[in-house]
Structure formats: structure tokens, C-alpha cells
Amino acid sequence: MNYKDVKYTQLSNKTEVCSRCCTPRKLFTYFFILTVTLIGLLVTCYSHSSVCNKNDFRKVHMRQTKRRLPHCIIIGARKAGTRALLTYLGVHPDIQTAQYEVHFFDNQDNYDFGYGWYLKQMPYSFPDQLTIEKSPAYFTEPFVPGRVYSLNSTIKLLLIVRDPVQRTISDQLQLNYKGLDMGLELKPFEELVLNPKTGNIDMNFKPVQRSYYDVYMKNWLKYFPLNQFHIVDGDQLISDPYPEIYKVESFLGLRHAIPESDFVYNATKGFYCLKTDTAYHKCLSGTKGRSHPHIHKEVIDKLKQVFWKHNENFFELVNQRFFWNNKTMTSKIGK
Incomplete structure (x- = not known):
């Protein structure tokens, strides 16, 4: 063995010893960094429950x-x-929400796909979480209550309503925006x-027809008892959302995990946003909170007359009164 071979052997042995020595150090370093990171996440989760919760994994299939x-x-x-209701409920750690309107029960093509397809539209959830979906067309389609009953006769149902005059105007305003996107000529509301x-x-x-709450509620009550419904005041949800969300939490049998301090009024948008951490407010999209066009008072009064009897019937059906028929109310519409 010559000098070069001896030197190479010594170098190889030294490298091997170093490698054996460094490997545990590297593993310890990686483990330490991982541990610190996990501890940081846990601290964040417990100190800001609305920031880091199980809702973060709605699209991920975890154990x-x-x-x-x-x-x-x-x-x-x-x-x-x-x-707005779904957005507010979506931050609750015990709720998982479908991220778009599924339209399973009101769309025949979707319904024909069956319950398996419907299940695939739902988010992943933990065993102790409730899954909620929303499709507003369900309320007014006559065949939907029977289909929902066939799937689950004990399901809980949330219905949010607002002043039918305002709802009618908002409905047409939404149709107008869709018409603009299609290049259609728009007519005044009147x-x-x-x-x-x-x-x-x-x-x-x-x-107008979609604002006859009593007509559609009667149909739903043919299948489900009133105690399976919770009626949310949509006007109150805009002006002071916390009490409404508190009542929904109670109806669903959930802990009250969304504090009043998390609701922050956004003066620019004109409605409340949710504080999900110290620097970010979760708000609805820019299409929400559109200002209504000026509507002639004569038309507003005619709409109120049309809806008055329907409103009274609805109040009796749900055993709950709203301010819509209060003639002393100063309406914001038409101002």
C-alpha cells in the first residue's frame, strides 16, 4: 500500500466518522424545528380559535x-x-360548510345523480362537526320538501327571511346584474x-311571487314540524348579526364559539365582517350589499299592500312576528 492509498483510507474513515456523528445532529435539528413549529401552531389555534380550527381542513382528507x-x-x-348566514356559521369550529350552492333537490339533473353524488359535494368533516349546505331555491320549489324528507326526516332547516319588499327589489337587482353581463337591455323596476x-x-x-313566504312555508310544514325550523331575521342579521348567530348556535345544539367582538362593522361595505385574526377581516364579496335604486313611494306602498296578508299568514305559521307590517316603520327603501 503506497502513501496515496493510506491517505485515502484515513480520509474515508474520517468522513464516515463525521457522517455518523452528524446524522443524529441533523435529525435532532429537524425534530426540534418541527416541534417548535407545531407548538407555535397550537398556541395560535388556542389563542385565536376563529383563525385556526378544523374548518381549515374542509377540502383535505385527513384521518x-x-x-x-x-x-x-x-x-x-x-x-x-x-x-352572509353561511359565511358567519362557516367560522364556527364545529361546523363545516359546502363552499357553493349544490342545488341537489331542486335541479333534476343533479337529483338524478343520486345521493352518492350529493355526498361527494360535501366537505370533509370530523365526527363532532355538523355539515351545512345552502341552496336558496329549495324554499320555493314545491317538490323539494318531499325530496329532503326522503333523505332525512329529522334534518334541521334554516330559513332566513327579510322584508319582502326589500327582498323583491334585491331579487330583481340581481337579475339586472346578470342581464348586464349578457348584454341585455334593462328596464326600470317600476x-x-x-x-x-x-x-x-x-x-x-x-x-314578487318568491316573496310569498307563507305559500312556501305551508308546503314545507306538510313534511316537517315547526321545531325542525329556525327562522333567521335577515334584516337583523345585517344590522346586528351577533344575536341572530347566537340563536342559530343554540338551535343547532352547538357551543357559542363566535364571540360578539368578532363582528366588525365595515363602513365602506355597509355591513358587518368577521374578524378572523388581528389583521384580516372576512367579508362578503363585492356583489353583496349593493345599494338599491330609488323606487317610487307609490310602488313601495302597492307592494306593501300585496304582501301584508301574506306576511300575517307567515307570522302565524312560524309563531314569530317581524316588523314588515308595522306602518309606523320608516322604510329605507325609496330614500
């Missing part, structure tokens, strides 16, 4: 999670605040809601 059929459905009403021959409210105008 103990699986897709579950909804325990509760927000059935409507359209343009009454269903998206021309659409009034019968040109009589000057009275057009009872066939879809946004």
Missing part, C-alpha cells in the same frame, strides 16, 4: 375525516342573506313590477 350528508340545510330565502294595463302589482312577476 378521522370523511364526507357526510348535511345535518342542516339553509333552504332560503333567495336574496334574504343566505350567503316597469317590471307593475301590470301596464292596470297599474297594479303584477302577481306573475317572479321576484
Whole structure:
């Protein structure tokens, strides 16, 4: 063995010894970094429960999670605040929400896919979480209650309603924006809601028909008892959301995990946002909170007259009164 071979052997032995020595150090370093990171996450989760909770994993299949059929459905009403309600409930650590409107029970093509397809539209959830989906069209379609009953006769149902006059205007405003996207010519609200021959409210105008809450509620009550419904005041949800969310938590049998301090009023948007950490407020999209166009008072009064009896019937059906028929109320519409 020559000098070069001896030197190479010594170098190899030295490298091997170093490698054996360094490997445990590297493992310890990696383990230490991982431990510190996990501790940091746990501290964040416990100190800011609305920031880091099990909802972060709704799209991830983790151990103990699986897709579950909804325990509760927000059935409507359209343009009454269903998206706001779902957004607020979505931060609750014991709730998982479907991220888009599934339209399973009201869309025949979707319904034909079966319950297996419906299940696949649901988020992953832990065993102690409730799954909620919302599709506002469910409330007004006559065949939907029977389909929901066939799936789950004990399911809990959330219905959010607001002043039917405001709901009607919001409904048409939404249709107007869709029409703009399609390049359609838009007509003033008054021309659409009034019968040109009589000057009275057009009872066939879809946004008006969808505000007959009593008609649709009667149909739902044929299948489900009133104690399986919780009626959310959509007007109150806009002006002071915390009490409404508190009542929903109670109805669902959940702990009250969304504190009042998490609701922060956004003056720019004109409604409340959710404080999910110290620097970020979870708000609805820019399409929400659109200002209503000016509507002639005469048209507003005619709409109130049309809805008055329907409102009274609805109040009796749900054993709950709203301010809509209060003639002393100063309406924000038309101002």
C-alpha cells in the first residue's frame, strides 16, 4: 500500500466518522424545528380559535375525516342573506360548510345523480362537526320538501327571511346584474313590477311571487314540524348579526364559539365582517350589499299592500312576528 492509498483510507474513515456523528445532529435539528413549529401552531389555534380550527381542513382528507350528508340545510330565502348566514356559521369550529350552492333537490339533473353524488359535494368533516349546505331555491320549489324528507326526516332547516319588499327589489337587482353581463337591455323596476294595463302589482312577476313566504312555508310544514325550523331575521342579521348567530348556535345544539367582538362593522361595505385574526377581516364579496335604486313611494306602498296578508299568514305559521307590517316603520327603501 503506497502513501496515496493510506491517505485515502484515513480520509474515508474520517468522513464516515463525521457522517455518523452528524446524522443524529441533523435529525435532532429537524425534530426540534418541527416541534417548535407545531407548538407555535397550537398556541395560535388556542389563542385565536376563529383563525385556526378544523374548518381549515374542509377540502383535505385527513384521518378521522370523511364526507357526510348535511345535518342542516339553509333552504332560503333567495336574496334574504343566505350567503352572509353561511359565511358567519362557516367560522364556527364545529361546523363545516359546502363552499357553493349544490342545488341537489331542486335541479333534476343533479337529483338524478343520486345521493352518492350529493355526498361527494360535501366537505370533509370530523365526527363532532355538523355539515351545512345552502341552496336558496329549495324554499320555493314545491317538490323539494318531499325530496329532503326522503333523505332525512329529522334534518334541521334554516330559513332566513327579510322584508319582502326589500327582498323583491334585491331579487330583481340581481337579475339586472346578470342581464348586464349578457348584454341585455334593462328596464326600470317600476316597469317590471307593475301590470301596464292596470297599474297594479303584477302577481306573475317572479321576484314578487318568491316573496310569498307563507305559500312556501305551508308546503314545507306538510313534511316537517315547526321545531325542525329556525327562522333567521335577515334584516337583523345585517344590522346586528351577533344575536341572530347566537340563536342559530343554540338551535343547532352547538357551543357559542363566535364571540360578539368578532363582528366588525365595515363602513365602506355597509355591513358587518368577521374578524378572523388581528389583521384580516372576512367579508362578503363585492356583489353583496349593493345599494338599491330609488323606487317610487307609490310602488313601495302597492307592494306593501300585496304582501301584508301574506306576511300575517307567515307570522302565524312560524309563531314569530317581524316588523314588515308595522306602518309606523320608516322604510329605507325609496330614500
